[in-house]
Ligand SMILES: Nc1ncnc2c1ncn2[C@@H]1O[C@H](COP(=O)(O)OP(=O)(O)OP(=O)(O)O)[C@@H](O)[C@H]1O
């Protein structure tokens with residue numbers, strides 16, 4: 731599932747997300763990086779819908795959202811976190827070590843948290859509705 735994909739429409743991004751979802755196992759950590767509006771939440775929404783979790787909302791303000799479907803999903807957004815110290819009191823590390831599949835937007839704000847065993851997905855928005863999406867795995 732690692733590689734670089736050009737998704738020319740929302741539909742193509744949804745299909746890529748569904749294919750990625752099908753390869754996931756409980757506990758997996760997925761970091762999502764890329765500019766505002768690049769498609770990180772859209773991708774997670776598509777994964778959740780594949781797991782029968784309908785219409786999730788963005789965690790930009792709530793910071794951590796958790797869901798139960800075929801698998802448990804934890805959806806986190808670091809964008810509004812100013813200091814890494816804020817993560818402990820909101821229970822971030824409890825989620826990090828549980829069996830849920832974790833999706834973390836803006837994870838590159840605190841790269842020191844993640845050492846091994848995670849996917850990193852980079853989103854680059856091209857003109858109009860096209861997105862270049864690169865999936866890497868770090869062992
Ligand atoms: N090919 C595409 N893939 C993904 N999203 C697309 C595509 N074309 C258009 N879009 C639109 O781009 C927007 C992406 O917004 P989204 O909230 O997913 O971005 P984000 O990366 O999570 O931004 P933020 O950093 O603010 O959280 C959505 O409105 C989506 O419908």
Ligand SMILES: [Mg+2]
Nearest residue numbers: 770771788835
């Ligand atoms: Mg988002």
